Amino acid sequence: MQVSSSSYASLLDYINSQSDDTSSKGLGKAGGISSLLQQNCVASNPVLTKMSREAEKSGIYKSTVTNTGSVLKYLETLTDKSSDSVFSKAEADGNTDEAVTKIGSLVVSYNKMISNLSEEGGKTNKAYLKSLFSTLENASGQLKKIGITVKSDGTLETDYATLCDADAADLKEAFGSGSSLAQALTKTVGEVNSASAKSSHLAQIYSTAYSNSGSYSQYDYIKHLYNTLA
Numbered sequence: 001m002q003v004s005s006s007s008y009a010s011l012l013d014y015i016n017s018q019s020d021d022t023s024s025k026g027l028g029k030a031g032g033i034s035s036l037l038q039q040n041c042v043a044s045n046p047v048l049t050k051m052s053r054e055a056e057k058s059g060i061y062k063s064t065v066t067n068t069g070s071v072l073k074y075l076e077t078l079t080d081k082s083s084d085s086v087f088s089k090a091e092a093d094g095n096t097d098e099a100v101t102k103i104g105s106l107v108v109s110y111n112k113m114i115s116n117l118s119e120e121g122g123k124t125n126k127a128y129l130k131s132l133f134s135t136l137e138n139a140s141g142q143l144k145k146i147g148i149t150v151k152s153d154g155t156l157e158t159d160y161a162t163l164c165d166a167d168a169a170d171l172k173e174a175f176g177s178g179s180s181l182a183q184a185l186t187k188t189v190g191e192v193n194s195a196s197a198k199s200s201h202l203a204q205i206y207s208t209a210y211s212n213s214g215s216y217s218q219y220d221y222i223k224h225l226y227n228t229l230a
Helices: 005-024 028-043 046-056 058-078 086-093 097-120 123-138 140-145 160-165 168-175 180-213 219-229
Strands: 148-150 156-158
Touching (some): 086 097, 097 123, 097 160, 123 140
Antiparallel strands (some): 148 156
16 A cells, blocks of 8 residues: 655645644644544555444444343343242242342343444344344333333333332243243343454454554654654
8 A cells, every 4th residue: 555755745744734733732743643644544545444443343342242241141140940049039038129139230231232232333233223122112011010111212211119119020020031021132132242242353353453554654654754854
């Protein structure tokens, strides 16, 4: 990938014209030149542009993996059938505090996951969001009964007073081992988790490749030329 000498001159002229301004803002020549060169060099190369954009999403992908993992963990806990499970204990002593805490935490993680998917964008995530919304809408009656409302943006809103007062049987019907909602969520959220883990891995590869490629003929060379002439 080559850049003509006229491009160098044009870019250097622009850099020199901006150097006093960047210095006055406390950025200094190093910060100003790095930022400017990254913008110009990446924009001129579609491959670097893609790598840069994917690298920037690395944090979002990691967050999605974390939040989907949390949702799956809470669903696994709530659907446990063992004798010392959340609902087994609630049915035995009538205390729903643990179940309420797990459901409340699940909703918080779920909403963060929805926010992540919306931020990531793309057709695949739109399909996931549509599927999750449809699943929740189908169970809206059960959820409303325990104080959880499905909002138009796909997130969930919790009325904690209603959730805390809900019967153990209603809580179990919504999220227990026999819940079709819990099963459907586990399936779809599991798919999102796997897809996000792959995306996170690819974003890291893109980030490394972008950093290592550095487009020396453009970025490093021009930066060196500027530092030499400055």
